[in-house]
Amino acid sequence: MMIGRLTQRASCALRIEARRCKSTAPLTSTQLPNLKRGDYSSLTDADVQHFERLLGAGGVLRDETDIAPYNTDWMSWYRGRSRCVLLPRTVEEVSAVMKHCFDRRLAVVPQSGNTGLVGASVPVFDEIVVSMRRLNKRFDFDPIPGILQCDAGLVLEELDTRLGEFGYMMPLDLGAKGSCLIGGNVATGAGGVRLLRYGSLHAHVLALEVVLPDKDGTVLECGPALRKDNTGFHESHLFIGSEGQLGLITQVAMTAVPKPNSVQVAMLGCDSFLDCCKVLGDAKRLLGEILSSFEMMDSETMRCLKENHGRHNVLSTPAAFNLLIETSGSSQEHDQAKLNKFLESCLEKGLAVDGVLATSVEQANTFWALRENATLALMDDGYVFKHDISLPLKHYYRLTEAVRERVGSLAKRVITYGHVGDGNTHLNVTASEFSQELYDRLYPFVYEWTTQHGGSISAEHGVGLLKKRYMPLGKSPAHLAQYGRLKRFYDPRLILNPYKMLTM
Amino acid sequence: MRVLVGVKRVIDYAVKVRVKADKTGVVKDNVKHSMNPFDEIALEEAVRLKEKKIAKEVVAVSCGPTASQETLRTALAMGADKAIHVEVDAATAEKMEPIHVAKILAKLIEKEKFDLVILGKQAIDDDANQTGQMLAGFLDWPQAMFASKIEPDGSTHLKVTREIDGGLDTIKVKLPAVISADLRLNEPRYATLPNIMKAKKKPLEKKTPADFGVEIKPQTETVEVSDPPVRQAGIMVDDVQSLVSKLREKGAIP
Numbered sequence: 001m002m003i004g005r006l007t008q009r010a011s012c013a014l015r016i017e018a019r020r021c022k023s024t025a026p027l028t029s030t031q032l033p034n035l036k037r038g039d040y041s042s043l044t045d046a047d048v049q050h051f052e053r054l055l056g057a058g059g060v061l062r063d064e065t066d067i068a069p070y071n072t073d074w075m076s077w078y079r080g081r082s083r084c085v086l087l088p089r090t091v092e093e094v095s096a097v098m099k100h101c102f103d104r105r106l107a108v109v110p111q112s113g114n115t116g117l118v119g120a121s122v123p124v125f126d127e128i129v130v131s132m133r134r135l136n137k138r139f140d141f142d143p144i145p146g147i148l149q150c151d152a153g154l155v156l157e158e159l160d161t162r163l164g165e166f167g168y169m170m171p172l173d174l175g176a177k178g179s180c181l182i183g184g185n186v187a188t189g190a191g192g193v194r195l196l197r198y199g200s201l202h203a204h205v206l207a208l209e210v211v212l213p214d215k216d217g218t219v220l221e222c223g224p225a226l227r228k229d230n231t232g233f234h235e236s237h238l239f240i241g242s243e244g245q246l247g248l249i250t251q252v253a254m255t256a257v258p259k260p261n262s263v264q265v266a267m268l269g270c271d272s273f274l275d276c277c278k279v280l281g282d283a284k285r286l287l288g289e290i291l292s293s294f295e296m297m298d299s300e301t302m303r304c305l306k307e308n309h310g311r312h313n314v315l316s317t318p319a320a321f322n323l324l325i326e327t328s329g330s331s332q333e334h335d336q337a338k339l340n341k342f343l344e345s346c347l348e349k350g351l352a353v354d355g356v357l358a359t360s361v362e363q364a365n366t367f368w369a370l371r372e373n374a375t376l377a378l379m380d381d382g383y384v385f386k387h388d389i390s391l392p393l394k395h396y397y398r399l400t401e402a403v404r405e406r407v408g409s410l411a412k413r414v415i416t417y418g419h420v421g422d423g424n425t426h427l428n429v430t431a432s433e434f435s436q437e438l439y440d441r442l443y444p445f446v447y448e449w450t451t452q453h454g455g456s457i458s459a460e461h462g463v464g465l466l467k468k469r470y471m472p473l474g475k476s477p478a479h480l481a482q483y484g485r486l487k488r489f490y491d492p493r494l495i496l497n498p499y500k501m502l503t504m
Numbered sequence: 505m506r507v508l509v510g511v512k513r514v515i516d517y518a519v520k521v522r523v524k525a526d527k528t529g530v531v532k533d534n535v536k537h538s539m540n541p542f543d544e545i546a547l548e549e550a551v552r553l554k555e556k557k558i559a560k561e562v563v564a565v566s567c568g569p570t571a572s573q574e575t576l577r578t579a580l581a582m583g584a585d586k587a588i589h590v591e592v593d594a595a596t597a598e599k600m601e602p603i604h605v606a607k608i609l610a611k612l613i614e615k616e617k618f619d620l621v622i623l624g625k626q627a628i629d630d631d632a633n634q635t636g637q638m639l640a641g642f643l644d645w646p647q648a649m650f651a652s653k654i655e656p657d658g659s660t661h662l663k664v665t666r667e668i669d670g671g672l673d674t675i676k677v678k679l680p681a682v683i684s685a686d687l688r689l690n691e692p693r694y695a696t697l698p699n700i701m702k703a704k705k706k707p708l709e710k711k712t713p714a715d716f717g718v719e720i721k722p723q724t725e726t727v728e729v730s731d732p733p734v735r736q737a738g739i740m741v742d743d744v745q746s747l748v749s750k751l752r753e754k755g756a757i758p
Binding site for chain 1: 518541574697
């Protein structure tokens with residue numbers, strides 16, 4: 001896959017069939033032979049015994065079969081060779097573990113749900129995996145201010161369900177919700193389909209409890225769980241999107257949002273991207289506060305869904321761009337009236353060539369299933385070059401057009417779908433198998449084009465291993481040096497999640 | 505041929521239904537409602553008959569509270585030509601039974617000439633599966649329930665394939681007739697925007713049960729509504745040893 005090519009363009013020694021079976025993913029250290037293991041200690045029996053004393057025998061995994069899923073990422077792109085997975089249950093246990101790892105200079109990979117898409121969650125060499133999944137007891141919710149305080153190891157979907165009983169929900173939603181943990185969501189700076197309406201995690205995180213990889217395993221309480229506090233530096237925000245580089249998040253305090261009583265979903269077909277932009281503008285104006293999602297799928301996406309998954313478009317008129325629009329509000333009457341007015345306006349102005357409105361929850365789910373399955377449908381083509389890019393709206397689709405022209409018939413498909421409401425595009429290029437020629441056509445072109453046009457090469461997924469090489473694009477040396485200083489400040493021995501995100 | 509389709513506004517199929525604390529019923533406030541799925545199928549079939557030029561007009565009717573209007577608007581957006589709302593207040597709607605609906609529809613059909621009535625086989629809230637049958641009884645019309653296929657057989661009859669326990673049963677019914685739609689009859693269309701816009705201009709008539717000489721007097725009384733018994737929680741064990749000892753405790757293994 002891509003990663004191998006980041007550091008060596010010439011060699012093609014890798015088998016790159018669609019790697020969905022975890023046991024067949026080649027070792028990351030083999031894929032990246034130029035990456036050298038850092039000057040860390042190796043795990044000894046004494047270390048293991050110490051961990052067993054701290055966490056109990058059930059908190060230390062040593063058997064290869066048990067460890068395997070922790071060594072491989074969700075996409076099966078990367079595989080490490082860790083020989084030890086730790087499962088602490090309390091922040092005290094996390095702190096004691098980190099203190100020991102600092103003393104012994106042992107490298108650690110903090111792991112949350114292991115659903116990340118940039119290889120930041122799994123070891124490269126033999127780093128110890130510290131999994132947060134057993135830190136899942138505390139769940140305190142105050143329904144009037146809507147403030148949730150919970151352990152970092154709770155599953156996002158479970159949090160959503162439990163909040164549902166109070167008439168609330170999590171402010172973020174993503175495809176991995178059944179497996180991702182809130183701590184990892186914060187460490188990634190996860191976005192998702194609700195970001196347009198509710199904002200990013202920066203809008204919701206009030207406080208974090210973080211364990212630092214220092215000589216004391218310091219437990220840092222970043223902020224009180226209050227909506228307003230200006231008594232210090234808002235340090236918790238630094239940890240949002242920090243990718244396990246600065247500390248291990250053990251508790252999260254954040255606001256939840258009221259669960260809408262009325263959710264309406266519509267699909268619109270537009271002939272040009274310019275029309276999509278106008279529809280977005282009108283949606284913001286006419287739907288106002290009830291607009292909750294605005295997603296786009298181009299005609300190539302729809303073709304892929306039909307060919308690979310047998311999923312048909314809900315629009316009977318084929319359109320170049322398919323927009324999925326969702327509103328969420330507290331009053332069905334009010335929302336339907338606004339939505340009908342908006343949809344009428346789109347038709348009358350000729351911005352949409354066709355549209356459908358879901359009249360039941362099942363229909364709404366069918367519309368969403370198209371968007372949610374786009375990622376999976378692509379995998380069936382064989383090989384996928386994935387991207388998660390943020391661009392100013394006027395350039396959003398120009399990248400797709402530029403890539404389409406550039407790769408020509410080398411690619412099977414060039415498709416784009418994404419959170420167009422936030423300017424976030426998931427450009428995907430597929431082929432039946434990996435080809436160096438196609439790779440070379442794409443990189444560094446895609447990343448350079450993005451940066452030249454004022455965009456970001458990773459809107460939500462992060463940097464990890466996958467985009468490490470291109471992370472510096474568009475950043476000044478002074479800025480990058482600052483990141484290095486921050487990293488050393490929080491992680492003086494560089495034991496936390498090494499080899500990723502930053503070149504130290 | 506004029507076709508009458510009955511539609512009912514029910515709690516949406518995908519919603520998790522909750523029992524009210526006082527056990528008198530289920531929570532309906534602020535809960536998503538939609539057209540009964542079997543009624544969507546019935547309506548779709550009627551519209552297809554019109555598109556095939558077998559039917560000339562499709563009229564949708566609903567007996568229910570004010571909000572039933574939304575359901576009728578959806579019916580119009582799916583292709584019905586006209587809608588009739590037999591309105592009752594919320595309290596009366598709770599007490600309404602299939603027999604009342606059947607009586608109202610029978611009177612409606614006697615007043616205006618319909619050649620075919622298609623209903624959903626049952627509503628997903630009461631699962632009664634009675635209205636169609638009673639209606640056919642009141643009208644003394646032939647009935648073909650649980651239809652999975654409807655074909656014209658000349659201009660006077662219909663050939664209907666029905667889903668029954670033993671398999672499929674195909675019968676020939678003379679028009680006018682009452683048919684109830686089963687799941688596999690068709691896949692209902694989506695309400696497209698152009699049709700939703702057109703639906704706004706289609707006529708929606710308001711009536712009351714009194715207009716049909718029907719009094720809503722329930723024959724049944726709901727004594728209690730309660731949840732099915734809660735499934736006992738399982739327990740998580742930390743390792744194989746604990747699993748084995750727990751199983752032994754419960755007598756599952758020697």
